[in-house]
Amino acid sequence: MNTLHAPGFPEAEVRDRAARGAAAVFPPTNRYGTAVFGEDPDDRYGGDALDAMRLVPPVFMPHRLARLIELGREPLFSDVSLECRFGGMRSPVPVYVSALGSTRVAADGVDLARQAGRIGLPMVIGENVAPMNGFRPERDAQHKTLSARIQAYTEELPDGVGGVCVQQSTEDADTEVWNFLYSDPVVEPLLSSGRLAFELKTGQGAKPGLGGLTLVDDATAERLGGRFAVESLGEDGPLLRCASPGTFTEEILRQQVHLIRNNYPRAHCWVKLPPARDVAEAAEVAWRAGAAAVTVDGAEGGTGWAPSGFLRHVGLPLAQVLRRIGTPAGDLLASGRVWEGTRTAKLLASGAAAAGLGRAALLAVSEDPEAGLCRLIDALALELRMLTSAVGHYDVTRLSSDDLWSPHD
């Protein structure tokens, strides 16, 4: 029934959480009392530098004492506050749904939007959703549209939390995605409550240096031919629609941020950076120009179609991206292989204000279009509370590099 797969990603675990929720944080309950558990011995997913890090609780916990005094009892993990604010939006957990582009697997966007809205998770909508799939619902394409996603999201959204961030890349500028949205009635409830952001996309996590790549059929290729390069992959092979990554210099990035702030004063400005070698300098330029958030993808992230060589050999891993940025000068949002609480906690401790769910969110919705993402977040939130209290904090935003140990230390 489920046709969505994520090779190299802990798909079975994500699907388990999407089905069982917080119960899946623990080993199967039918093995309770009959088996012993230790570290996963075979590290099935290869792991990266973030996986190799460990969260390390201290013995002495002054923050726990402060919370104890406040509560008049020993604090528990359930006393941990996960509420936070990033990129101008509030969220019940330090998590957002990262951009899902026009790739066919992102067609579940409406179900995903509905669940993200219900939870109040900020959600990024990827580039090319508009030029590829159109703005307005049309008979057979109605679930693919940008407006449909936003409408589904806002219909479920509680007051005061969440928000939508819409990307625009170089080709999107031709279709004026942001200009269109800024006056679209569907967006008005978000705009009037400060919950709309526009994200300037400067590159892709899965394929830094390249623009968006999508397989399209002949008819779509013909329709898009004027705006995108279309490449045939061999004789009678599939057609590859290629977007340009856009050209950036420090001044171009700075001025594009200025222009977003100038043109859309009621929207927040986010900037997405690829895992590039000068990511720290670029983030600095973006924050200094007034970006409310900078999002970074590790080279291990991304939902889009990418050449295998790029997936394996191009771009910085997320841990290195965060190391290069160091102490962020503004809100830093990070994504790449995030699906559970420990990686989220490590990202927060490494300087991120929130972690982005990409593939995990898609898989969860694929597992259960009604509640898969909600359950995945329940499980993640439980873990995050446990981890945060374990290192002696009762506010998730207090996680810091002191709570981390790296084998390289």
Add this chain to the structure above:
Amino acid sequence: MTMQSVLSRVDTETHPLPTPRDHITSERTRSMIRIQQALLAGAREALAREGAVELLHPVIGPVTDPGSRGAKQVDVDYYGNRYKLMTSSILYKQTSLLAFDRIFLIAPNVRLEPIETSSTRRHLTEFHQIDVELAGATRDDAMAVAERLVRHAVATVVDRHSGLLESLGRDPEVLSAFAARPFGRVTHAEVVTELHRIGHSQSTGTEIEWDAEELISSTANGPFFVTDYPKGSRGFYDRENPEEASRLLNFDLIAPEGCGELCSGSEREYEYAKIVTRMRETGENPAKYAWYLDVIRQGIPASAGFGIGLERLTRWVAGLDSVWEANAYPKLPGVVSP
């Protein structure tokens, strides 16, 4: 969260539009139209004295002024190609200098402005501009022409229609006195400093916000220029000051009495590499400007120019409450009207 109609944000009680029949048959509208005609006649006279040739420019094209401040362009299906209604004539103004050194046009423009501008009293989605472009001119040259043009247009109206002005409640002597004074000149940075001094929030790197513009306009003792806007606030064609990075050699002309901006102008970027770079800085895809860039690549004259909003000028001169009154068939952002 409930979905709202976009029109609910347009305050129709504060900004009632009459029926088309009531508007076009009202004496007030007739007076406005006659005053507007005199303004145009005065502008044409003034520009003829400057040696400018009047041209007629395209209404649609494959690309138009990308503008700024969130206005959407109107797409037109042109034999299967996506064309645009002109948001301004800037691209054609620059390339037309290959024919004549000084040109002008009275050009219709359409901009689907953000809904929030429906309450500024100075935004229409369909409006006209007195567009001027002068080869080899500096910003100061363009400002001087704009000042002479406005002064002569106002004088023409006062000369021909002082009775109509009075019938609209506008004192011709007050208007003449405004136009007679040399127009003042302040920089964007000075305006921001003044706004901060009086406790008004205003970013240093962006356009002057609508309410702030109305504020500085209402305390002015005559029309005045604001110069040197920051780079991120304007289109790619406003020339960057070579001596002050990130500042543009541009200007707005602000009317007094709370009417706000009448006119925007600048020295222009005219060198190919600089224009392509500035396009990227404004988030534009140079590929869609192919015809324009082909012309630029072979060279166009350096120039300066401006566009005066005809309805805004009419509103100020006739003392009208809102700019929609200065158009026979007004269209407000977000309001469906004929």
